[in-house]
Amino acid sequence: TVLTQSPGTLSLSPGERATLSCRASQSVSNNYLAWYQQKPGQAPRLLIYGASSRATGIPDRFSGSGSGTDFTLTISRLEPEDFAVYYCQLYGSSPETFGGGTKVEIK
Amino acid sequence: EVQLVQSGAEVKKPGESLRISCKSSGYGFTNYWISWVRQMPGKGLEWMGKIDPTDSYTNYSPSFQGLVTIATDKSITTAYLQWSSLRASDTAIYYCARSGLVAPVGLDQWGQGTLVTVSS
Numbered sequence: 001t002v003l004t005q006s007p008g009t010l011s012l013s014p015g016e017r018a019t020l021s022c023r024a025s026q027s028v029s030n031n032y033l034a035w036y037q038q039k040p041g042q043a044p045r046l047l048i049y050g051a052s053s054r055a056t057g058i059p060d061r062f063s064g065s066g067s068g069t070d071f072t073l074t075i076s077r078l079e080p081e082d083f084a085v086y087y088c089q090l091y092g093s094s095p096e097t098f099g100g101g102t103k104v105e106i107k
Numbered sequence: 108e109v110q111l112v113q114s115g116a117e118v119k120k121p122g123e124s125l126r127i128s129c130k131s132s133g134y135g136f137t138n139y140w141i142s143w144v145r146q147m148p149g150k151g152l153e154w155m156g157k158i159d160p161t162d163s164y165t166n167y168s169p170s171f172q173g174l175v176t177i178a179t180d181k182s183i184t185t186a187y188l189q190w191s192s193l194r195a196s197d198t199a200i201y202y203c204a205r206s207g208l209v210a211p212v213g214l215d216q217w218g219q220g221t222l223v224t225v226s227s
Binding site for chain 1: 218
């Protein structure tokens with residue numbers, strides 16, 4: 001299964017809403033779709049699992065939705081620390097593919 | 108506190124062998140898969156494969172099958188990623204990460220990464 005993320009880059013201002021897309025080439029079993037945030041020089045951090053469940057300690061401005069082949073990560077109001085690269089990942093089946101990433105940059 | 112602590116940066120020549128490590132603590136080591144993820148310079152994340160520390164069952168991405176070996180020593184709660192003959196194209200940061208065996212929730216804890224540089 002190939003995961004395609006769009007857009008490649010999202011230029012937004014703090015306080016704005018960010019909508020990131022992840023499309024799978026085949027239906028995702030059990031909605032085993034995760035989202036990660038990666039900042040420069042840091043390891044990725046799990047944000048969302050099961051397409052819509054927030055990981056421990058993740059602020060509620062982050063939300064995930066979708067099923068089947070189309071998934072969305074929404075950041076309701078961007079904080080300065082949210083500017084980063086975001087990846088979706090298929091897990092629980094092999095290979096546990098990552099999408100190519102979406103960079104959220106300051107406009 | 109759950110921790111995955113990886114070994115330090117390595118500089119190697121093409122053709123050399125290498126083993127990097129990932130030491131886990133603060134949780135039941137045999138309750139979680141350990142995955143390895145590659146990130147080439149300026150690029151995205153690539154899942155390489157995973158291992159079940161209970162019985163050392165491994166599952167590799169087709170892209171990495173035969174190119175690397177994933178192993179564990181559960182007596183010291185450590186996972187390994189190894190190469191028998193490095194190439195320049197193996198230059199990357201390598202991350203280990205855990206995921207639940209029984210209740211998958213994605214890769215919920217990550218190591219800090221190990222930078223591997225392969226250059227003549």
